Amino acid sequence: MAMAGMVFRGSFEHTLDAKGRLAMPARFRDLFAQPAGGELYLTCMEGSHVRLYPLSLWEELEAKLALQPFTEESSDQYLLLAAYYGQEATLDGAGRLLIPAKLRERAGIDKDVTLLGKIRHIEVWDRCRLAAQVAEIEPTLRNVRQHLSTLGI
Numbered sequence: 001m002a003m004a005g006m007v008f009r010g011s012f013e014h015t016l017d018a019k020g021r022l023a024m025p026a027r028f029r030d031l032f033a034q035p036a037g038g039e040l041y042l043t044c045m046e047g048s049h050v051r052l053y054p055l056s057l058w059e060e061l062e063a064k065l066a067l068q069p070f071t072e073e074s075s076d077q078y079l080l081l082a083a084y085y086g087q088e089a090t091l092d093g094a095g096r097l098l099i100p101a102k103l104r105e106r107a108g109i110d111k112d113v114t115l116l117g118k119i120r121h122i123e124v125w126d127r128c129r130l131a132a133q134v135a136e137i138e139p140t141l142r143n144v145r146q147h148l149s150t151l152g153i
Contacts, residue, residue, distance in 0.1 A: 011114055014113055016112075020098055021098050024091060024095045028122060039054070042099065043086040043087075050124040053121045055088060057120055109126045112128075
């Protein structure tokens with residue numbers, strides 16, 4: 001697996017510039033440079049945030065999806081959305097990433113964002129939208145802990 005030992009974790013608050021570019025935090029930038037040479041795959045399937053994958057990881061996911069029968073509707077729908085909202089990208093020389101307008105609009109991202117490390121990928125959220133999501137989830141934390149304990153976590 002291309003991602004062995006690579007983990008995105010933590011959160012960082014940033015501001016997009018007027019062109020929609022995101023200055024990647026050094027920790028994440030260094031991780032993206034390791035397996036993928038700064039190449040990424042961006043998508044926004046859920047509509048609440050933009051997902052950033054190292055291109056090598058995205059290619060692994062594509063290989064798994066390619067093994068599914070063409071009649072597998074959920075795989076086909078996933079690929080449709082991933083392709084429609086997806087785009088390959090590269091960090092520029094200053095470590096910035098241009099988030100296309102189509103993805104920013106879908107995720108409701110204007111300027112102030114929070115990046116979340118989610119182990120194998122990064123999510124870019126509008127800061128206010130993420131705060132509302134966290135406030136909604138926090139009251140259910142006890143149930144979440146109970147469920148995770150059944151999984152041995």
